[in-house]
Amino acid sequence: MKIQAAVSRDGQPVPQIEEVDLEAPRIDEVRVRIVATGICHTDLHCHSGRGMPVPKPIVLGHEGAGIVEEVGDGVRGLKVGDPVVLSGGSCGLCPSCRAARPTYCRDTMKLSFAGMRLDGSSPLSQHGERLAGAFFAQSSFASHVVVPERSAVKVPEDAPLHLLGPLGCGIITGAGSVIEAFRLRPGQSLVVFGVGSVGLAAIMAARLSGASSIVAVDVAQERLDLALQLGATAALRSDTTTLGALQEIEPFGFNFSFNTTAAPPVYTMAIECLANEGTAGFVTRPQGEWALNVGALLAGGRKLQGILGGSAAPQLFIPLLIDHWRHGRFPFDRLVTQFAFHDIAAAWSACTTGSAVKPVLVM
Numbered sequence: 001m002k003i004q005a006a007v008s009r010d011g012q013p014v015p016q017i018e019e020v021d022l023e024a025p026r027i028d029e030v031r032v033r034i035v036a037t038g039i040c041h042t043d044l045h046c047h048s049g050r051g052m053p054v055p056k057p058i059v060l061g062h063e064g065a066g067i068v069e070e071v072g073d074g075v076r077g078l079k080v081g082d083p084v085v086l087s088g089g090s091c092g093l094c095p096s097c098r099a100a101r102p103t104y105c106r107d108t109m110k111l112s113f114a115g116m117r118l119d120g121s122s123p124l125s126q127h128g129e130r131l132a133g134a135f136f137a138q139s140s141f142a143s144h145v146v147v148p149e150r151s152a153v154k155v156p157e158d159a160p161l162h163l164l165g166p167l168g169c170g171i172i173t174g175a176g177s178v179i180e181a182f183r184l185r186p187g188q189s190l191v192v193f194g195v196g197s198v199g200l201a202a203i204m205a206a207r208l209s210g211a212s213s214i215v216a217v218d219v220a221q222e223r224l225d226l227a228l229q230l231g232a233t234a235a236l237r238s239d240t241t242t243l244g245a246l247q248e249i250e251p252f253g254f255n256f257s258f259n260t261t262a263a264p265p266v267y268t269m270a271i272e273c274l275a276n277e278g279t280a281g282f283v284t285r286p287q288g289e290w291a292l293n294v295g296a297l298l299a300g301g302r303k304l305q306g307i308l309g310g311s312a313a314p315q316l317f318i319p320l321l322i323d324h325w326r327h328g329r330f331p332f333d334r335l336v337t338q339f340a341f342h343d344i345a346a347a348w349s350a351c352t353t354g355s356a357v358k359p360v361l362v363m
C-alpha cells in the first residue's frame with residue numbers, strides 16, 4: 001500500500017515526507033497505523049551521520065504508537081483494532097530474550113541499526129527500489145508500519161496513544177534503569193547527570209521507588225526546575241564545583257549515579273561521586289577520549305554498568321508504566337510536546353535545541 005513516510009537522505013538537514021510503498025505483513029508481523037511517534041536523539045544522530053551508521057535512504061523513528069490494522073497468519077497475541085506501543089526488535093530465541101532481557105538480544109545492534117529484517121529484506125520500497133524500513137524494527141516516522149508481533153506491546157483500549165510512543169525508548173530507558181537495572185530500594189540515593197527525557201524518567205522512577213535523595217545535574221536551569229517538580233530532592237547546575245556540591249549532599253557518596261550524557265568528564269564524576277559498592281550506570285558512549293580509572297572502581301568495590309533500554313522487557317514494563325501513570329505516580333506526559341507530522345522540521349529543531357524535552361509527532 002502507499003503510505004506517507006519521512007525519508008532520511010544524505011545531505012538533507014531534516015527527513016522529508018514522501019510517498020513510499022509498504023509491504024503486507026509476513027506471517028509473524030502486524031501492520032500498525034501510527035497515531036503518534038516520539039523523536040529521540042538517536043534519530044537525530046543517525047540522520048546527521050554522527051551516530052551509529054545506518055544505510056540511507058532510511059525511514060527513522062523508534063517510538064511509535066498506533067492501532068493494529070492487519071495481522072499475519074501466524075499472529076496469535078494481537079488482533080485488528082488493538083492499540084499498541086512499539087519497542088525495539090529482538091530475536092526471541094537467544095539466552096537474553098529467553099530471560100526477558102530483550103534489549104541485550106544477540107541481534108539488538110543489527111535489528112536496531114541495519115534498517116532491515118534479519119534476512120536483509122525491508123518492508124518499505126519506493127519506485128521499486130528498496131528503502132531501509134526496519135529501523136529498530138519499526139521505522140515509525142510514517143503513517144503506517146509493518147513490525148514483528150514480538151515488538152508490538154498491547155496497551156489498554158482507553159490508553160492515550162498520542163502520548164505513549166516515548167514509553168518504547170526514552171522513558172523505558174530512564175525508568176527501567178532505576179527499577180530493573182539498579183533495582184533501587186527505598187532509602188537509597190541517586191544522582192542523575194543530564195535531565196532530558198531519559199534522566200527525568202529516571203527521577204520519576206526513583207521517587208516511585210522510594211529513593212531518599214535524588215539529585216539532578218544539568219546545564220539548563222529550566223530542566224532542573226522540571227526535575228524538582230517531578231521528584232528530585234536537589235538540583236545542581238553542572239560546573240567545576242559539581243563534585244564538591246554532591247559530596248556535601250551525600251558525604252558517603254551515592255548508591256547510584258545515572259549518566260545520560262556523552263561528556264567524558266561526567267563519566268569520571270559519575271564514578272567519583274559514588275558510595276562504596278555504588279553503581280554508575282550509563283546509556284551512551286563517551287564522545288571523545290576518556291580513560292577509565294580502574295583504581296576508583298577497585299578501591300570502593302564500585303561498578304560501572306552499561307544499560308540499554310533500561311534492561312527492561314517492554315511487554316512487561318510498558319503496561320506497568322501506564323498503570324503508574326494512571327495512578328498519578330509517573331507523570332511522563334509532562335515531558336511531551338506535540339507537533340503535527342508535517343511540522344517534522346519544527347519538531348526536529350525543538351529536539352536539537354532542547355526547547356522540547358520530548359517532541360512527539362502526531363499523524
Ligand SMILES: [Zn+2]
Binds near residue numbers: 040042043169170
Ligand atoms: Zn531512542
Ligand SMILES: [Zn+2]
Binds near residue numbers: 093105
Ligand atoms: Zn534474542
